[in-house]
Amino acid sequence: MTRRPRRRIAAAGGCVIRRGVSCAVLVLALVPARGAALDPRLAAALDAASRDARLPVLVRLALPAPGTGAARAVVEARARAAFAEALGRLRPRLAALAASDDAPRAPVASWTAGVLAAELTPAAIESLAADPAVAAISLDPPRAALLPETRPGPAGGQTWRGRLDLPEEDHSGGVAAGVRRIGAPDVWDRLGLTGRGVVVAVVDSGVCPRHPGIAGRLWVNPAEDLDGDGVPFDPDDLDGVDQDGNGLVDDLAGWDFADNDPFPDDASGHGSHVAGIVAGGPTDGFRAGVAPGARVMALRVPGSTLRQADVFRALDYAAGMGADVVNLSLGWRAEWGPDRAAWRRAADTLHALGIVVVAAAGNEGWGREPVNVRTPADVPGVLAVGATGPADRPAVFSSRGPVAWPEFPYPPGLAKPDLAAPGIDARSHALCDGLADESGTSMAAPHVSGAVALLREADPRLAPDEIAALLARTAADVGPAGPDRETGAGRLDALAAAQAVAPRYAIESWRIDDAGGGDGDGVGEPGERPALEVRLVRTAGEPADRVRARLVVLDGPADVVVPEAHWGHLEPGRPASPDRPFVLAIDGSCGARIRLAVDVVDASGRRSRLPLVLRTGRPVAAELFADDFEQDRGWSVVSDARAGAFVRERPRATRLGGRPANPGDDAGGAGHAWVTGNGAARALDDDLDAGTTAIVSPVLDPRGFVSLELSWAWWFARRGRPGWPVAEGLVAEVSLDGGASWLPLDAAGRDDPAWRRRRADLTALVDPPPAVLQVRFRAAAADGEGDGDDVLIEAGVDEVRLRGVRAVCE
Known part of the structure; x- marks a missing residue:
């Protein structure tokens, strides 16, 4: 076996890295002569590798920080666009590698973490490290990152409860002891909260969908649920077609990133136990789940050993498919050298999307800070969860903080864990049937994820930072007074947290009356002073007296003329109208959004803020633009490809390997379409080569639209060697600034030679409407x-076609 010449690469601190010698414990990047940083473990591996060796690596791209402060769809589109742009800068080098003996194996990409992952030769690593589009490259070998059940001795020996002389967990009454200890049953019964409408992604060893406690609580992908019955793994829905265009076929109830199929079945039991704590329903009359009304998005990663890239792909899925919470009962030990910067970017991206990330702190309580808490629990913004036992005593195995980051140097470092939850002898699902008791921070974390689901049902507007602060503020202080390095802010108290946010009132209905302050059509319009009548209902608790509310304008062209209304006495469940309506003065343009808050208070002094959104004008269905390309409607072509630029013609069919390449008709069956190439009889003679080609619509004016949907048909054929993800494909994009920047809406990257109809909701992008x-x-x-x-x-x-709803004012 041929060895590469030994190299010595200077590290940032000036020391010299040789085989078997490390310069740092935490974060220390090696800097080659130019380009990206290499981590010490990769440098040592390169030093020992043969020329044809393949090393599993993460290639972290140079990217700006994820954007914040916008609608989720906008944040996601911008994050995807930034990643695609960075990847585009790297494309020439990737193309050259793909055509060489150093072509990457098993390439995958993650837009949330901003990384490419593949098995690369030393030459390929050095080539990519020299590119300014690459920030760093690190080794990503398989690790035993799923935190197993922790035991104090040999398997089958003494339990943690027995070793610590703790009282036996009381699982009587049909509810798991830990679920009862955090107050979850009171949240269900007294506040009526179960996590309804909240999706929790469980990135783990999978789930067993046949377990009776989870069978009806799995998330179902609505785009793949063809018959709309909400049944996971329904044979009627498994049609072999990627209905939602996310590159995964038949992902009806999540995805198996270990076996790359749509069946995230659990083989070890770890994921099933975790999912049961999050949302498990009754099993033989026993309730194991904190949020039984929530839905579990099952995302399976390899159960024995896994790579960071496996989890990053699952995070991409959770972010793109609408998860509200992500549970990670897994983690990388510091000595394994995780790419903490990539994990931090992933956490920041999910945070910007409004997703709460919960992670197990780790089961290495005997270790030393600041490297005791596993990654990603050590990442700022991630809720790191330690474990407590039956008597609220910290579990001796639970990893302790603090941790260190460049902006949080140790000492004192960044305080971790953030809080703790029951994690000794937690009772939950035993794979496909029955129940089992397990211990570890893996069991503590899903208690917190379930509690977050309860809070998200109570107030979907709560941001991740607000939820973290609320959980810390309401936690039971079970350790030394104040925050500590074992339990953080204290043991989770789901009831106290939910009571702090759960509204006792709801808006049953509302109506506009402009008979005395407008044209009497029942629609608020600019220049009018309409009355706003709000019917309230008390949703929980005892009857209330002296119920009153004040109307506040949060955003939009309106002022409050009559700000107060009174309801007096309200019985739970009985809607009532006030003694008099609120009155608004509306200004601005037709179709403007007015965000209001109804601040309710009663004799108890407890307050509830209820959101209410008005639109000025009457909504009318309308079409902004439609083009079947039978005539020239002002589209332009921009191309730097060597061949195969878009042309507007009748498609000429070509085939390659017995399968269609170029279509033979347009999407309607007889007419024009925009197609690449289209001039040759042989498929490879006039296809798209070495570059990009794009068609750009004329400039459109969406003002006046309060909602907008883009629909189109497209065709994409791809045949040949596998390439880097996103380097080749077809993307639909939208620009709101005259073409200065583009936001991706949808992408096709796999071979699918047929006309497919797609839709994209642009409402979040046109509110307020751009010019x-x-x-x-x-x-x-x-x-x-x-x-x-x-x-x-x-x-x-x-x-x-662009269709939607336009506001009309008369």
Whole structure:
């Protein structure tokens, strides 16, 4: 076996890295002569590797910080666009590698973490490290990152409860002891909260969908649920088609990232136990779940050993498919050298999307700070959860803080864990049937994830930081007075947290009356002074007296003329109207959004803020733009590809390997479409090669629209060697600034030679409406033109429509 010449690369601190010698315990990047940083373990591996060796690595791209302060759809679109742009800068080097003996194996990408992952040769690593688009490269070998049940001695020996001489857990009364200890049953019964409408992604060893306690509590992907019956793994829905265009076929109830299939079945029991604590329903009359009304998005990663890239792919899925909470009962020990910067970017991205990330602190309580808490629990913004026992005593195995980061140098470092939860002899699902008791911070974390689901039902507007602060403020202080390095702010108290946010009132209905202050059509319009009548209902608790409310304008063109209303006495469950309505003075333009808050208070002094949103004008269905491409409607072509630019013609069919390459008709069956190439009889002679081609719509004016949906049909064929993710594909994008920047809406990257109809909701992007809007469809190829280097890339676009609701004021 040929060895590469030994190298010595200077580390940031000036020391010299040699085989078997490490310069740092926490975060220390090695800096080659130019380009990206290499972590010490990768440098040592390169030093020992043969020329043809394949090393599993993470290639972290140079990216700006994730944007915040916008709607989730906008934040996601911008994060995806930033990643695609960075990847585009790297594309020439990726294309050259793909065509060489150093072509990557098993390449995957993660837009949340901002990384590419693959098995690379030393030459490929050095090539990528020299590119300014790459920030760092680190080793990503498989690790036993799923935190197993922790035991004080050999398997089958004494339990932690027995060793610590703790009282036996009381699982009587049909409820798990830990679930009862945090007050969850009182949240269900007294506040009526069960986590309804909240999706918790459980990134773990999978779940057993046949367990009676979880069978009806799995999240179902609505785009893949063809018959709309909400049944996971329904044979009627498994049609072999990627209905939602996310690149995964039949992902009806999550995904198995270990076996790359739509069946995230659990084989070890770890994930099933965790999912049961989050949302498990009755099993033979026993309730194990904190939030039985929530839905579990099952995302399976390898159960024995896994790579960081496996989890990053699952985080991409959770972020893109609408998860509200992510539970990570897993983690990397410091000595394994996790890419903490990549984990931090992933956490920051999910945080910007409004997703709460909960992680187990780790089961290495005998270790030393500041490297005792596992990654990602050590990441700022991630809720790190330690474990407590039956008597609220900290578990001796629970990892302790603090941790260190550049902005939190140790000492004193960043305080971790954030809080603790029951984690000794936690009773939950035993794989496919029955119940089992297990111990570990893996069991503590899902108690917190379930509690977050309860809070999200109570107030979906709560941001991750607000939830973290609320849980800390209401936690039971079970250790030394004040925050400590074992239990953080204290043991989780779900009841106290829910009581702090759960409204006791709800808006049953409301109506506008503009008979005395407008034109009497029942619609609020600019220039009017309409009355706003709000019917309230008391949702929980005892009857209330002296119920009153004040109306506040949070945002929008309106002022409050009559700000107070009174309801007097309210019985639970009985809606009532006030003694008099509120009165508004409306200004601004037609279709403007007015965000209001109804601040309710009663004789108890307890307050509830209820959101209410008005739109000025009457909503009317309307079409902004429609084009079937039979005539020239002002689209332009932008291309830097060597061949195969978009043309508007009748498609000419081509085939490769017995399968369609270029379509033979447009999406309607007889007409024009935009297609790549289209001039040659042989498929590879006129397909898209070595670059991008795009069609750009004329500038459109969406003002006046309060909702907007883009629909289109497209075709994408891809044949040949596997390439880097996102380097080749077809993307739908929208611009709101005249083409200065583009936000991705949808992407096609796998071979699917058929016309597929797609939709994208643009409502979040046009609220408030921009002055201009353009649509772009962009196809990219990373290959060359020679037969030995050519990958078939053919794309088509047809039948583009923008429809929605326009506000009309009279």
